[in-house]
Amino acid sequence: MEILILGAGSWGTAMAIHLNDLGHKITLWTRDIEQRNYILKTRYNKKYLDVLIPYNIVITTDIKEAVKNNSIIIFAVPSDVVRNVAVDLKGIIDKKTIIVNLAKGIETTSLKRMSEVINEILDNTIVVLSGPSHAEEVCRHIPTACVLSSKNINACEYIQDIFMNENFRLYINKDIIGVELGGALKNIIALGAGISDGLGFGDNTKAALMTRGLAEISRLGVALGADPLTFLGLSGMGDLIVTCTSMYSRNRRAGIKIGQGKSLKEALKEIGMVVEGVKTTESAYKLSQIHNITMPITKEMYSILFEGKNPHDAVYNLMTRSKKHEMEYI
Numbered sequence: 001m002e003i004l005i006l007g008a009g010s011w012g013t014a015m016a017i018h019l020n021d022l023g024h025k026i027t028l029w030t031r032d033i034e035q036r037n038y039i040l041k042t043r044y045n046k047k048y049l050d051v052l053i054p055y056n057i058v059i060t061t062d063i064k065e066a067v068k069n070n071s072i073i074i075f076a077v078p079s080d081v082v083r084n085v086a087v088d089l090k091g092i093i094d095k096k097t098i099i100v101n102l103a104k105g106i107e108t109t110s111l112k113r114m115s116e117v118i119n120e121i122l123d124n125t126i127v128v129l130s131g132p133s134h135a136e137e138v139c140r141h142i143p144t145a146c147v148l149s150s151k152n153i154n155a156c157e158y159i160q161d162i163f164m165n166e167n168f169r170l171y172i173n174k175d176i177i178g179v180e181l182g183g184a185l186k187n188i189i190a191l192g193a194g195i196s197d198g199l200g201f202g203d204n205t206k207a208a209l210m211t212r213g214l215a216e217i218s219r220l221g222v223a224l225g226a227d228p229l230t231f232l233g234l235s236g237m238g239d240l241i242v243t244c245t246s247m248y249s250r251n252r253r254a255g256i257k258i259g260q261g262k263s264l265k266e267a268l269k270e271i272g273m274v275v276e277g278v279k280t281t282e283s284a285y286k287l288s289q290i291h292n293i294t295m296p297i298t299k300e301m302y303s304i305l306f307e308g309k310n311p312h313d314a315v316y317n318l319m320t321r322s323k324k325h326e327m328e329y330i
């Protein structure tokens with residue numbers, strides 16, 4: 001199978017290595033000529049992932065040429081450039097090509113999920129792949145389980161056959177709204193978990209954030225049409241656990257820096273890779289207002305990231321909310 005991966009960051013590179021191991025013919029596209037030249041020379045993608053890139057993976061900057069002959073195209077770019085990349089493919093992508101989207105986010109302008117953004121521009125079948133999957137572990141063949149979703153379940157089964165091996169297990173979930181929202185919204189909570197760590201709080205605090213975070217993720221998800229059970233699955237709780245607890249997580253690490261007193265700008269610069277939770281906080285905050293959903297953690301995260309609120313004040317606000325029943329929907 002010939003597979004094109006768009007985006008040679010950490011996840012695109014790890015997926016290229018994984019699929020190459022499965023015997024597929026992989027082309028990895030980057031828009032950055034210097035990065036392409038560096039990888040071709042050293043077979044390392046220094047800035048993103050400290051692992052050797054096998055010689056048979058083709059590295060290119062020519063998207064028009066790369067699109068030819070590939071029956072699967074993987075989007076592995078940050079969510080805020082998914083629209084641009086889809087536009088680049090318009091008119092050159094074969095209608096039968098299946099798109100597999102790996103980006104986790106909600107567009108800040110349209111408030112659409114990634115599959116909706118892509119489908120606005122391209123008629124192709126879209127499968128989303130989400131779940132707890134740090135690139136740093138996948139590229140080292142560490143056992144990982146994720147989930148596929150699509151409006152077209154046959155396409156999920158097709159991708160399941162092509163992408164799975166004994167180290168990378170894929171389930172199918174028909175609830176594409178829940179799968180996409182879980183993968184995007186957990187990044188807000190992971191940033192918060194990082195802030196909690198950076199402030200010097202403990203496991204109790206993080207467990208509270210994760211559990212109450214999942215409650216507000218589910219509330220928004222259900223309002224947007226998701227099945228609440230999806231949030232207990234790999235793309236919900238599974239990804240929330242890995243992102244809030246792993247030192248590989250870009251979101252958590254950015255949060256730690258903010259909790260330690262760095263500005264958002266400084267934290268993002270030091271991470272040097274996409275921290276999706278920042279833009280997703282903006283989108284989720286807007287969605288919570290439009291749909292009148294109580295999302296106290298997201299609201300405080302929005303104030304910390306975009307209004308300069310002191311994280312200590314945000315924690316105080318969360319801890320002194322009015323008394324609630326745990327399963328109360330507010």
Ligand SMILES: NC(=O)c1ccc[n+]([C@@H]2O[C@H](COP(=O)([O-])OP(=O)(O)OC[C@H]3O[C@@H](n4cnc5c(N)ncnc54)[C@H](O)[C@@H]3O)[C@@H](O)[C@H]2O)c1
Nearest residue numbers: 007008009010011076077079081102103104134135273274
């Ligand atoms: N890294 C992971 O472990 C991981 C795992 C699962 C999902 N994801 C998701 O995958 C997506 C990509 O994440 P990542 O960690 O690989 O990001 P990254 O920051 O490591 O890499 C992003 C890549 O996109 C490229 N890029 C940026 N702007 C572009 C543009 N306008 N046009 C084309 N390419 C552009 C960058 O040059 C870079 O190569 C994110 O939505 C992330 O949440 C990441």
Ligand SMILES: O=P(O)(O)OC[C@H](O)CO
Nearest residue numbers: 131132133248249250251
């Ligand atoms: O490293 P992060 O925080 O961008 O998270 C990456 C993935 O979403 C983990 O599944």
